[in-house]
Amino acid sequence: MDHSPNSGLFGNQSKDFNLKNLIDKCLQYWYWFVICCFLTVLGAFLHIRYNITPQYPVSTTLLIKEDNTTGSVIAGGISGGMGDYGVNKTIGSEMIVLRSRSLMERVFEELGMNTSYFLEGRVRDVEVFKDDLSISLLINKLDPSAYGKTIKLVGKEDNSFDLTEFDSEGNPQVSNHKFGQEISRPYGSFTVIGSSEKKMDKNIIVYFHDIKNLAKSYSQMLSVELVNKESNVLRLGLTDAVPKRSMLILNKLVEVYSKEAIEDKNQVQLSTIDFLDERIQFLSTELSEVEKNVESYKKENELTDVSSNAELYMQSASAYSKELEDLEIQMDIINSLENYVYQEELKLIPGALTVNDPTLTGLMAKFNELLLERQRMLRSIQPGSSLINNLDEQLNNLRNNIRENLRTIKNNMEITIDNLRSSTRQFQSKVRSVPSIERELLEINRQQSVKQAIYLFLLQSREEAGLALASTQANSRIIDEPAAGEIQVNASKSTLYLAAISLGLLIPFGFIYLKDLLNDKVKERKDVEEHSNVPILGEIYHSKEKRNLQVGDGEHSIIAETFRLVRANLHFANVGKENKVILVTSSQSGDGKTFFSINFGASLAISGKKVVVISFDLRKPTLIKDLGLSDQIGIANFLISDDVSIETLVVSVSKVDNLFAIGAGTLPPNPAELIMSPKVHQLMDELRRRFDFIIVDSPPVGQVADAFSLTSYIDSAIYIVRCNYTRKAQLGIMNDIYQKKKLKHLSVVMNDVKKNNANGYGYGYGYSNGKFHNEKKNLIHQ
Numbered sequence: 157m158d159h160s161p162n163s164g165l166f167g168n169q170s171k172d173f174n175l176k177n178l179i180d181k182c183l184q185y186w187y188w189f190v191i192c193c194f195l196t197v198l199g200a201f202l203h204i205r206y207n208i209t210p211q212y213p214v215s216t217t218l219l220i221k222e223d224n225t226t227g228s229v230i231a232g233g234i235s236g237g238m239g240d241y242g243v244n245k246t247i248g249s250e251m252i253v254l255r256s257r258s259l260m261e262r263v264f265e266e267l268g269m270n271t272s273y274f275l276e277g278r279v280r281d282v283e284v285f286k287d288d289l290s291i292s293l294l295i296n297k298l299d300p301s302a303y304g305k306t307i308k309l310v311g312k313e314d315n316s317f318d319l320t321e322f323d324s325e326g327n328p329q330v331s332n333h334k335f336g337q338e339i340s341r342p343y344g345s346f347t348v349i350g351s352s353e354k355k356m357d358k359n360i361i362v363y364f365h366d367i368k369n370l371a372k373s374y375s376q377m378l379s380v381e382l383v384n385k386e387s388n389v390l391r392l393g394l395t396d397a398v399p400k401r402s403m404l405i406l407n408k409l410v411e412v413y414s415k416e417a418i419e420d421k422n423q424v425q426l427s428t429i430d431f432l433d434e435r436i437q438f439l440s441t442e443l444s445e446v447e448k449n450v451e452s453y454k455k456e457n458e459l460t461d462v463s464s465n466a467e468l469y470m471q472s473a474s475a476y477s478k479e480l481e482d483l484e485i486q487m488d489i490i491n492s493l494e495n496y497v498y499q500e501e502l503k504l505i506p507g508a509l510t511v512n513d514p515t516l517t518g519l520m521a522k523f524n525e526l527l528l529e530r531q532r533m534l535r536s537i538q539p540g541s542s543l544i545n546n547l548d549e550q551l552n553n554l555r556n557n558i559r560e561n562l563r564t565i566k567n568n569m570e571i572t573i574d575n576l577r578s579s580t581r582q583f584q585s586k587v588r589s590v591p592s593i594e595r596e597l598l599e600i601n602r603q604q605s606v607k608q609a610i611y612l613f614l615l616q617s618r619e620e621a622g623l624a625l626a627s628t629q630a631n632s633r634i635i636d637e638p639a640a641g642e643i644q645v646n647a648s649k650s651t652l653y654l655a656a657i658s659l660g661l662l663i664p665f666g667f668i669y670l671k672d673l674l675n676d677k678v679k680e681r682k683d684v685e686e687h688s689n690v691p692i693l694g695e696i697y698h699s700k701e702k703r704n705l706q707v708g709d710g711e712h713s714i715i716a717e718t719f720r721l722v723r724a725n726l727h728f729a730n731v732g733k734e735n736k737v738i739l740v741t742s743s744q745s746g747d748g749k750t751f752f753s754i755n756f757g758a759s760l761a762i763s764g765k766k767v768v769v770i771s772f773d774l775r776k777p778t779l780i781k782d783l784g785l786s787d788q789i790g791i792a793n794f795l796i797s798d799d800v801s802i803e804t805l806v807v808s809v810s811k812v813d814n815l816f817a818i819g820a821g822t823l824p825p826n827p828a829e830l831i832m833s834p835k836v837h838q839l840m841d842e843l844r845r846r847f848d849f850i851i852v853d854s855p856p857v858g859q860v861a862d863a864f865s866l867t868s869y870i871d872s873a874i875y876i877v878r879c880n881y882t883r884k885a886q887l888g889i890m891n892d893i894y895q896k897k898k899l900k901h902l903s904v905v906m907n908d909v910k911k912n913n914a915n916g917y918g919y920g921y922g923y924s925n926g927k928f929h930n931e932k933k934n935l936i937h938q
Contacts, residue, residue, distance in 0.1 A: 193660030311356030399640030777820030790821025
C-alpha cells in the first residue's frame, strides 16, 4: 500500500505547479483585478493628461574638419612645420568641448535666455516659445535673488497689464503697468513690450532662471555622437518640450563653438609670436653664457682629457688595493698567532703561520726547540726536577717575548692599513667622479648645441606664425540645420496604458500570492497530502446554512451529497472488515468533529442502518445541544453510578429515523480517568449488539489524550481537518498518530471546503443532470 506524502485514498496527487489551480484561485478575487485595473488606468490617464509634457527631439549634424596641428610649437617644428598653432583636435576631445558647461553658459548669455514662459491653464501650465507670445520681456538687469522667482502677466483692454508677484510666503501682490514702461524691482528691472499684431488673450507666467544652472541642465541633456565611426561627422541632439527653443540653442551652440575655436587659434598664435620674439632676443646671450660655462668647468676640474685622467686614477687605485689585500692577510695571520700563544697549555707554534719579521721568526723557532727538548727530558726525568723547571721558565719568557713582539707588529700594521685605505678611497673617489664630470661636460656641450638649433628654428617659426595668423579658419561646418522631429520621444500613451494594466493585474496577483504564502492554515487537499501520509476519505463542502443537522431523508443539498460520498468511500475502504465503531477526533476545538459526527451518523441512518452517536468529549460536550435535545443524564452518569442503565442513556433523534444519540451527561472533575473505567467496555459491548454503527465524538487529540483511551474499543478513526482553520503544523500530530498506529485505521475528512478548493465531488464521483454517479475506479483499501 502506498503511503507517500502524495498518496491519497484513491490515487496520487501531483505536487507540480498547476496553472488551472492558480487561475481558479485568482478568479475567486476577479473583482480585485477589475478594480485595480480601473484605478491604474485612471491614474495613467490623469498622469498623461496633467503630468506628462510632450518632449520632441531636435538634432543637427556637424562636420569636424581634420586638423594636422600638433600640441606645441617645438613639436610642430620638429614634425615639419608650425601649422595653425592650435591644440590637437580629435573627435573625442571635440565631443567633450561641445558638451561643456562653460560653452553652454556662453550660448545662453548671448541668447539672453534666462526666462521661461508658460500659458496659464486650469490644471497645469503649458510652456511656450517666447517668439510665439504676444508680448516680449526685455531684461535690463537681473539680481541673483530673482532666480527661481515667478511673475504673472495679465493683459488689459487699455494697453496695460497687471503684474502679479509672489512674496517669500507665496502671497500675491498685483500692480498695473503700461506696455513699454520700465519696471524696477529689488530683484531686477525689465520692460514688457506688447505686440500690435497679437492680442494677449491668456495669462502669461514668466519664470526667471539662473543661467549657470540652466546651462548645466542643457549640457547634461545634450547628446553628441558620431554618425559613423569612419567619419568626422557629429550629431548633436536635444529633447525639449519647446522644439523651437532647442533649435535656437543648437544653432547658437555651433556658432559659439566655431567662434571659440577661432579665438583659441588666434590666441595661441599671438602668444606664440610674443614668445618667439622674447626667446630670439635672449637666445644669443644664452649661447655665449653656455660657452663660458664650458671653459670654467674644465678649469675648475683641472681637465685636459677626461679619458686619460680616468685611466691614471684606475691604475693607482688598483695598486693600492692589492697592497691593502696583502696586509690584511698578514693581519689575519698575526691574529691567529695571538690566539695560539695566549693559551695556557704549552704547545708548538705552527710553522706554516709565518710573518715577514726575522725577530718574531727566531723567537718562534727557539720556543719550539726548547718545547721539544722539554718533551724528550720528561721521558726520563720527573716533571718537578730542576732541569724541567729551568726549561719551563725559559719557555714562559720566550712566550711573553713573542706576545710583545706580535703586539708591536700588529700596531704598526694597523697604521699602515689605515693609510692604504685612505689613499685607496681617494683614488676610488676620483675614479667615480669621472663619469659625472664627463656627463656634466657633455650636458653643457649639449645645451650649447640645442640652443644653437633653437635659435635657428625660432627665426624660421617667427615668419610662419605671422602667415598662420592671417589664415585662421573655423574647424567645423554645419551639414544639416537643426530640425525638430514630429514623434514624441517620452513615454507614449499606449505604453503607459499597457504598463498601467500590467500593474493593475500584478498588484492583486502579488497580494493573493503573498497572502497565500503567509497563510499557515490548511486551505486545500494538496496541503494535507504534502504534510501527511494519512489517506483522505473525503471532503465536506462549506455550507451557509446554520443548521447542525443537514442530512436527512429526501435531502439533496451539496452538504448531504458530500456526506453520502464519505459514507460510500468508507464502505469501499473497509470491504471485508468489520467497521462498527468509528471514532471522530481532530487537532483542536472548532474543527467540526461534532458537526461531522451528527451528519455522518444521519447519512448512515438514512441508508437503513441503526446508528448511535456518542459524546465522549466529557470536557466540552456539544452533541446534545447541537441536536436540539434537552440536557439529561449521559455517559458520565453511567460511568460513576451503578443505578443508570444503558436504556436511559440512548435518546432518539426525531428528525432522522434510526439515528440515536448519547450525551456526555454531568461534567466530571476527572474525565481522563473516567474514560478508563471498566464500565466503558460494558457500554461498548452492549451498543455493538444493539446498533449497526457507533459514532464516537471524542475530544481533540491535539489538546488532550482522552481519545487514546478508547482505541481498544474502536474499529477505525476519522480525523477532521477544517480548511482555513486547522494549522499545517497540526498535521504532524495526525501523521504521528497514523505512523505509530495510536488509533486504528486512521483516515482524514476535510471539513468546510470551499467549492473552488474542492477536488471534484469525491474519489471517482461526478455530478450530472442533478444526480451523482459513481465511477468506482482506482480504489485503495486501508
